[in-house]
Amino acid sequence: MSDTIINLTNVITVLLLLVGAFFMLAGTIGFLRFPDFYSRMHATGKCDTLGEGLMLVALIVYGGATFVSVKILFLILFILLANPTSTHAIAKAAYDVGLEPWRKLDEEVAWLNTGDTGNSDESRAGEDGGEVR
């Protein structure tokens, strides 16, 4: 009976660690792929909160009800408080310096200027009108 409980604890621990690691990985990939500073803040600031949180919960499950577990619980609370605050502080610093956020529109305008997009909404509406007449 106690063997089953230990196995179950181990399974839950491993699952939580894996999911946490997945979110950390997704955050890192987002950090590498996203185009500018602000969108990278989304990837790092959010995935870290849940990734670290899940990993710490895994440690609590593994450790059981001890003093160390309570300390880890406080660690989770402080991460929940500190992560958005520091994300905001860094983003504000960039904004104050005058870093312009990247816009998708600019890229589309560039595409239009090179004449590479023949399927914009206006041209399609024009074709439909022509068929009716």
Added chain:
Amino acid sequence: MRIKQFAATYLIVLAFWLLLSAHFDRFHVGAGVVCSVIVAYASHDLLFKDTEKHRLTKTLRFIAYLPWLIYQIVLANIDVAKRALSPSMPIDPRVVTFKTILKSDMARTALANSITLTPGTVTIDIVDDVFYVHAIAKEPADDLLKGAMERKVAHIFMED
């Protein structure tokens, strides 16, 4: 009133010391008692402000708000992970501004942090009562401007 603030801060700090040290011999407890006096004296006016009303109700409402916030954090992570991992990378960043109805610093801080934790939005700046928010795509920005979260926070801090 000052002595009440001091006593409350002292008890919290001392409890935290005992929790973190987890040693209950004479030296560790004694050091905790002495250090807690110093820390509580230095910071008794930070934790509790005696001008604040309905502290208990606010605390209870904030605790009731936490499960929803954690659910939103999970949604935020799935959202960002999806955008980061999908080959087409469906992002369309923009900065939106809105005027807040919240008045106290505490409520505004809570809203700013909640915005940062929820899907697709990061608070950049608060100038007077205007929030500058960076959204990663159109839908999160539209969701934010509907103001559901602002009303929740206003409810917690009794400003609705």
